[in-house]
Amino acid sequence: MLSSFAVLTAILLLLTLLPLSRIKHWLVRGLDFPRLQLAVLSGLLLVMQLAMLDVTQGASQVLILLNLGCLAVQAWWIWPYTRLHRTEVPLTKAASANRQTVSIITANVLMTNRNAPALIELVQQHKPDVLVTLESDLWWQQQLDTLSIDYPHSIKCPLDNLYGMHVYSRLPLHNGAVQFLVEPDVPSIHAEVELSRGLRVVMHFVHPAPPSPTENESSSERDAELLVLAVSVAQCKQPLIVTGDLNDVAWSETTRLFRKVSGLVDPRIGRGMFNSFHAAYPFVRWPLDHLFHSRHFSLQQIKRLPNIGSDHFPLLITLSLEEETTGEQTVTLEPDDMQLVKSDLAEQAVLPEQVHRPERSAGAPVA
Structure with a gap:
């Protein structure tokens, strides 16, 4: 029995230590995702060890300590x-007719999913200011265009490679651009959204490709796209939002580095994981869909919406614009962090200057 527990503990130890390395291979980086599940397994194994082993023996004590x-x-x-954990983003204190808000639904629709009415119904129910869809192809565009009366402003990039992207907005969009920053077939969308009294919010919508056996062998491409955006948005003084399917979990080293460099805050911290993937398997879920924002906002609501037939749940987030900056980051930029960023960007030959800065552009509203 001791040997069986030793093998199980060794496996958990390996799965725990490997992600601490800087190895970018998908087999290693994939272990960033199931930390909650691995914690549960460690807890169950610990209970079994305490119940079934002779805790007076040195070998048993070593196994228990390793598992702990x-x-x-x-x-x-x-x-x-x-x-x-303490929150990074305060809740909106009180509703006010003068308060400006912005609400967003982020939905990875799963390109092969044909249950468009489910998403359209959610949009009609919650009436977000902005809808961003990921994995949306031309078929999805045709279905979502039925929303055009209520959402007359849009930026569309239909693709049939699982990386199509669409933005539909009730509010005017300005200085929009579709970019392919790191990979030639993986887009991002950048624009300003004009609120009711003319104030503009900068928005970046992203969906980098993941490290996986069917996509990229390493996380280099994903990491570079997130970090080049982080460096770029750190220079922005306007209210700003970054949202999309990052193909990375909220607690990974790369996402933490994104938060440190960008200076953006995460409304989920201190509130929950809001696991958005995988919609079909309750015991194998983690937060892949994200929204980060500048400290110009407080949080009115964050909600995971019902399944729409995709492998992702949609997320609904409503932010309130505040007169003074709010919240406080719970991560700190370390001296070596920027060197890591420079290395990742150099590997993919991408520069922060290449990221479209809609707040610096002058142009007509986007149709």
């Missing part, structure tokens, strides 16, 4: 996304 260490490491990564 695994549990502690996994818990350290995920605990900011529990209610035990």
